[in-house]
Amino acid sequence: MTDLLHPDALVVIAVMAVVTYGLRAGGLLLADRLPRTGRWAYALRRLPGMVLVAVVAPGLAHLGWLGVGAGAVTVALAIVTRNLFAAMAGGVTVVALARLWL
Amino acid sequence: MPKDNHPAVSGPFAPRDIAAGFRRCVPLAFSVFAYGGVLGVLADAKGITVPELMLMSLVVFAGSSQFVAAELWAPVLPVAEIALATLVINLRYLLIGASLRDVFAGTTLIQKLLGIHMVADENWAVTMAAAREGRATPGFLWGGGLIMMLFWQAGCILGQILGGGIPEPERFGLDFAFTAAFLALATGLWEGRRDLVPWGLAVAGAIAGALWLPGKWYILLGSGLGFVAAAVLWTEDGGD
Numbered sequence: 283m284t285d286l287l288h289p290d291a292l293v294v295i296a297v298m299a300v301v302t303y304g305l306r307a308g309g310l311l312l313a314d315r316l317p318r319t320g321r322w323a324y325a326l327r328r329l330p331g332m333v334l335v336a337v338v339a340p341g342l343a344h345l346g347w348l349g350v351g352a353g354a355v356t357v358a359l360a361i362v363t364r365n366l367f368a369a370m371a372g373g374v375t376v377v378a379l380a381r382l383w384l
Numbered sequence: 385m386p387k388d389n390h391p392a393v394s395g396p397f398a399p400r401d402i403a404a405g406f407r408r409c410v411p412l413a414f415s416v417f418a419y420g421g422v423l424g425v426l427a428d429a430k431g432i433t434v435p436e437l438m439l440m441s442l443v444v445f446a447g448s449s450q451f452v453a454a455e456l457w458a459p460v461l462p463v464a465e466i467a468l469a470t471l472v473i474n475l476r477y478l479l480i481g482a483s484l485r486d487v488f489a490g491t492t493l494i495q496k497l498l499g500i501h502m503v504a505d506e507n508w509a510v511t512m513a514a515a516r517e518g519r520a521t522p523g524f525l526w527g528g529g530l531i532m533m534l535f536w537q538a539g540c541i542l543g544q545i546l547g548g549g550i551p552e553p554e555r556f557g558l559d560f561a562f563t564a565a566f567l568a569l570a571t572g573l574w575e576g577r578r579d580l581v582p583w584g585l586a587v588a589g590a591i592a593g594a595l596w597l598p599g600k601w602y603i604l605l606g607s608g609l610g611f612v613a614a615a616v617l618w619t620e621d622g623g624d
Contacts, residue, residue, distance in 0.1 A: 285433075286434075286435045286436070287435050287436055291433075291436045291461065293463060294463055294466055294467075295439055297466070297467045298440065298444045298467070301467060301470045301471050301474065302470060302477060305471075305477040305481065306478075306500045306501065307500050308481065309478040309479060309483075310481035311496065313482035316478070324615065325612070326611075327479065328575075328579065329607060329610075330475070330479070331574060331579070332586040332611065332614070333473055333586075334566045334569055334570040335606075336586045336603050336605075337473065337603055338567060339587040339591050340591050340593075340594035345560075352564070353563075356568055366419060366568050366569070367418040369565075369567070370561055370564040372564075373557075373563070374556065374564060376557070377557030378556045378557035379557075381555060381557065
């Protein structure tokens with residue numbers, strides 16, 4: 283049984299769940315106490331996108347020009363198709379082809 | 385057969401609302417399935433078992449943070465690092481939860497606590513759109529969450545089972561899938577020229593942080609810088 287559900291994995295999963303659920307429920311229950319107008323409300327609203335680009339920026343920079351190219355294709359596809367899978371497939375394909383030919 | 389005014393039929397979680405939310409999210413199902421598939425392949429490579437990932441998806445239900453957790457998975461699990469990364473990446477759920485205040489208006493605490501778990505980015509976006517038309521209920525949200533959960537789980541499981549069959553994922557560029565997913569999601573959140581400086585600083589801060597700071601602290605540095613920049617550059621007439 284412990285081969286399939288490692289105890290330390292259960293700990294990590296539990297911590298992740300508590301954190302994430304805490305944010306969801308906390309946001310809903312404390313909605314009135316969060317800033318709704320002004321600069322901090324605006325910054326909070328812009329935060330999600332900034333977190334996402336912050337996460338992938340070093341990895342992209344590490345890939346150099348390949349990162350720029352594949353990233354540009356991914357973004358372009360995301361804009362045009364508005365489909366997550368299509369954008370992912372495009373970026374992945376660029377990287378695969380570049381590694382094949384270059 | 386319960387009458388139409390029976391709470392179970394016409395309350396906040398009315399079956400017809402759940403069904404409506406479920407149907408409205410069908411177009412998103414394949415994307416979620418594919419995204420889950422990529423996570424499944426990564427999880428398999430990292431030694432995460434099928435029951436572990438199923439449980440994680442069930443109780444966390446946040447794809448981007450599950451990706452980062454899988455990336456950090458090691459024989460000795462870095463619990464604190466995964467916890468911090470989960471907090472930072474999922475911080476948006478604080479705002480998402482808050483934005484659903486009106487949808488949950490008039491419900492009991494238990495209904496709120498149970499309903500707010502089944503919120504993924506996709507069914508949240510669909511529900512907010514429906515709310516603008518006055519057609520969003522907790523049941524609608526929940527139904528969308530249900531189909532997201534089903535296809536997410538299916539994708540993850542399939543990825544884990546079949547993933548071992550891909551000998552060199554890098555040859556197929558699959559190591560880029562995670563980055564591509566985040567880039568695509570970020571593109572959807574971009575609002576225009578006003579984001580240029582804050583997001584640029586987030587990128588610069590992240591790259592600098594990756595060079596000088598250990599672990600995933602670079603995420604905090606980059607997003608923190610961007611957050612402050614957005615607040616500092618905000619103007620009353622900017623058009624919130």
